[in-house]
Amino acid sequence: MNFKYSFLAILIVICSFLSCTKAQVEPEIDPNRKGEITLNFDNIAGTKDLKLGENYTNAAGEQFNLDMFQYYISNIKLKTEDCREYVVPQDESYFLVKEEDTKSQLITLKNVPEGNYNSVTFTIGVDSLRNTMDVSKRTGVLDIGNAGMAKGMYWSWNSGYIFVKAEGISSQAPAGPDGQRKFRYHIGGFGGYSSKTINNIKTKTLDLGRDRAKVRQGKNPEVHIIVDVLKMFSGATNISFATHPTVMFSPFSVNIAANYVNMFEYHHVHNEQ
């Protein structure tokens, strides 16, 4: 055995030691066979299921309801217990999850190599590269001319996608010209094109702990992720609808982004038998 090989062997051993609790890989797995996996983004508000129009209370003690809550999930990566990484092809890795559209909350990834997956990584928002790409690369949920897609999730005066959007009413928010007490959070900012500016792109890795999402040909596991909107308004900075009713492209927005990265939590996996 030459040095290079022994080095490799040691690496493999260490790797399987560190992250592969179940070192013994089930023989039925063949990474050349493909299956599917579904990520279910389940929006909640604290202990309750999130419903548009229903009342909740934020950490600042203000009552509110939402009439819109949506966010981009992109650049999804999965990792198996034996350290294989599956990166969803870039062009197919953009999703818009909307509270008003249950179908959008289920992200099904196709052509996933068989394996026991124990970690999911994704970007909340849209990466900076895609933010600067040619229009031909802005299809599907990134199509700014498609109602219900990127429409409303894009700043045309300051080219860039809005990553997370939450709008609603709080009796504590100041009344607008129409008498409505609205709050509007449109959070984006990919770092700037020719000059540096705020970057609210966040990446999140969810560890499945002892659980495994078992992807097999013909078997589609579902990873249940809960998304607690209350955490968008609490954390390092508690957000008050009274003092910050509107946050869009501004320095303060980084506080909200720092909060919302923590609203995603792994809950459970459902494996098909």
Next chain:
Amino acid sequence: MKNKLLLIAFLVFAFISCQNQNIEPEVQFYVPKNFPQPVYDLSKNPVTTAVFALGKALFYDGILSRDGTISCGSCHQQQSGFTQHGHDLSHGIDDLLTLRNSLPIQNLAWQKEFFWDGGVFDLDLFAVSPIEAHNEMDETLPNVLNKLRNHAKYPSMFEKAFGTKEISTERFLKALSQFQLMCISANSNYDKYVRNEGVMLSTEELTGLQLFKQKCATCHSGELFSDFSYRNNGLPVGNPEDTGRERITLNEQDKYKFRVPSLRNVEATRPYMHDGRFRSLEAVLDHYEKGIVQSPTLDSQLKNGIALSTDEKQKIIAFLKTLTDEEFMNNRLLSEF
């Protein structure tokens, strides 16, 4: 008798315009000899006659606005170097005012960012902004596309341009870009002079050019007469809400900085500055001489203003007028009718 004459005139006219149509050359993008290479990536949107024609139809069609009254051409008029003549702030739908003075549609293939504050960095993405601004066209892009899909002539125009009737965001935006890319202004007397095309400038204009190079060309540089940077040229703050480049970078040091504008066709693009505050070139030069307001972001070159005698101002203005490109502003290829 009168009617007969009219008829004859009409026939002659029809004949001429038919002929014109027959000899209409292929539309082709080109780089004027005295220009640098364009920054727009033409390989992603190669200019063709049919796509250009579609883009032109769209540019001049009110269908892009909510009530059909406002087209891109309403605020970007060819005779005024594709700006809105005589307005400090542009008038959009319902006669609402825009935040800023309109910018010319000219030589955009050489520009890397758009708007006075550079907020848009891709010409293809630009049109969404005026279409959706409530004080400009107050429409939505998805709606515009739907209107076009149900229109009598557009589906076949898209087919001619792109091979199928499909009307997608990309096709729509790239067609509009093609029209704007072809708005190339490079045939002023100045251009013909620097390209040695048999045009001579007067002594006054030539002295003006020399003075301009000494006093203005650090910012209004090169053949496009702009380095496309963002600077504060010492205007007293007009609308405190409009902080210029700072809106895009959120950087305090960019407060009240605006893009150095090109000065091509400046004679025709009155009024001047991002808010159209100056109605004449004389007023602009007076500003540089004695109107500079000190502020934290004032460009360091302008701390003491620019020394200019009355005579020098006249000569600079004489030179600036050599940048007027009559061929461009009368080019039938680009005109609405």
